[in-house]
Amino acid sequence: MPGIVANLYNANGVFVASSITNIEGIFAFSNLTAGENYSVHFTTDLDPCGVNLADAYLLLNYLNGKIELTDLQLKAADVNGDTQVNYADFSFIVSQWYIHGEDFPAGEWVLPVWTFTASG
Structure with missing residues (x-):
């Protein structure tokens, strides 16, 4: 890049x-x-234009125990910056970022x- x-x-x-x-x-x-x-x-x-709903789906699969994520993917998945990867991150990606266009609290x-x- x-x-x-x-x-x-x-x-x-x-x-x-x-x-x-x-x-x-x-x-x-x-x-x-x-x-x-x-x-x-x-x-x-x-511009971090690479985030999309496929990323949210990937995170959902991780949260449901269907896949594993790498350390870097886990760090990126913590979009709200609370040092945890959970449904709050998934919800933020779908509702706050995708629908409302808000920036990720943890940075882009x-x-x-x-x-x-x-x-x-």
């Missing part, structure tokens, strides 16, 4: 550098110290944090 900001932090949480993903979703950092640990935190202000995007050790 293009236009995602990738912020690089060292092991102490100090900001090191920033990069923006290209049209293919690729980003890079240079001059990293081999053997050092880093984390990349992603942010964006892009759930992006991963990547950690790695630089190699030389």
